[in-house]
Amino acid sequence: HAFTGDLPTESRVGELVAEAHRRYTGLHDGQVADYIPILAEADPNWFGLTLAGVDGSTHAAGDTDIAFSIQSISKAFVFALVCERYGHQAVHERVGVNNTGLPFNSVMAVELNAGSPMNPMVNAGAIATTGLMPGATPAEQWENIRTGISRFAGRYLELDGVVYHSEMLTNQRNKAIARLLERYGRLDTDPLETVDIYTRQCALAVTSADLAVMGATLAGGGVNPVTRERVISSEVCRDTLAVLASCGLYERSGEWLFEIGLPAKSGVAGGIVAISPGKGALGTFSPRLDPAGNSVRGQRACAYLSRALGLNLFASS
Numbered sequence: 275h276a277f278t279g280d281l282p283t284e285s286r287v288g289e290l291v292a293e294a295h296r297r298y299t300g301l302h303d304g305q306v307a308d309y310i311p312i313l314a315e316a317d318p319n320w321f322g323l324t325l326a327g328v329d330g331s332t333h334a335a336g337d338t339d340i341a342f343s344i345q346s347i348s349k350a351f352v353f354a355l356v357c358e359r360y361g362h363q364a365v366h367e368r369v370g371v372n373n374t375g376l377p378f379n380s381v382m383a384v385e386l387n388a389g390s391p392m393n394p395m396v397n398a399g400a401i402a403t404t405g406l407m408p409g410a411t412p413a414e415q416w417e418n419i420r421t422g423i424s425r426f427a428g429r430y431l432e433l434d435g436v437v438y439h440s441e442m443l444t445n446q447r448n449k450a451i452a453r454l455l456e457r458y459g460r461l462d463t464d465p466l467e468t469v470d471i472y473t474r475q476c477a478l479a480v481t482s483a484d485l486a487v488m489g490a491t492l493a494g495g496g497v498n499p500v501t502r503e504r505v506i507s508s509e510v511c512r513d514t515l516a517v518l519a520s521c522g523l524y525e526r527s528g529e530w531l532f533e534i535g536l537p538a539k540s541g542v543a544g545g546i547v548a549i550s551p552g553k554g555a556l557g558t559f560s561p562r563l564d565p566a567g568n569s570v571r572g573q574r575a576c577a578y579l580s581r582a583l584g585l586n587l588f589a590s591s
């Protein structure tokens with residue numbers, strides 16, 4: 275098995291996933307997000323872990339069938355779809371690839387950088403990226419995003435309408451960011467339409483198992499390990515993983531890389547996907563977040579498994 279590599283046995287990997295779940299079940303640090311009102315209703319005890327290999331093998335523990343909104347994790351996959359269409363250079367120039375050092379919803383990050391959205395993993399860059407999605411109308415752009423993200427998951431993902439409507443009532447800041455980008459010439463589409471699509475992409479419902487398969491598609495050079503469909507090119511996987519390494523956990527990306535050593539993306543509903551290039555990916559779900567908006571138990575479980583499975587990209591032994 276490609277994923278297990280030089281690890282002793284498949285069953286040992288399964289034991290380690292179960293152990294990661296057992297270790298952090300009792301950890302209750304962090305707060306459930308409430309700036310999107312419906313997210314506050316999540317059960318803080320939910321905790322699911324799934325590991326998917328590029329060979330299609332999976333190991334799971336805990337609440338792996340609870341659906342939650344993908345939120346910012348969608349940014350990684352929409353970025354990949356847009357890169358596939360426009361290429362490395364155009365996306366670099368238009369959106370940028372440097373960390374802001376500021377929270378994901380920062381308006382100041384745009385202002386301090388002469389209108390640049392800086393990177394596709396903060397809201398400004400993600401809204402700019404969504405605006406680049408192919409499609410003659412907003413409805414077509416949304417459909418292309420939905421079917422595109424679904425190909426990474428290997429199943430058609432449903433929109434959680436309750437989450438979408440809840441966020442639409444409280445997303446004034448994202449609308450302001452989109453207007454600012456329009457003024458700086460970084461958005462060619464209608465700003466409010468693009469925020470609407472962005473809010474929908476964030477409200478797609480996934481499980482930790484979906485996140486693991488989506489991540490394993492990036493780990494496997496763009497081929498979905500379950501459907502065997504090629505979703506994107508290996509060059510786009512490489513570029514996406516580079517951006518995730520520097521920006522995937524917002525202003526905490528440096529600490530994450532220092533502790534865990536893998537490209538990853540978090541979302542405020544409590545999901546994290548962490549990718550081990552050539553091997554597979556971890557999908558984690560636990561709603562309590564650190565102050566930057568990253569799942570606390572998800573980070574700890576990824577740190578444990580990265581160490582136990584020898585996944586840290588910077589380790590030479």
Ligand code: GLN
Pocket residue numbers: 344345346347378379397441448473476540541542543567
């Ligand atoms: N939809 C959320 C927002 O725009 C996504 C943020 C996140 O997951 N960090 O605020």
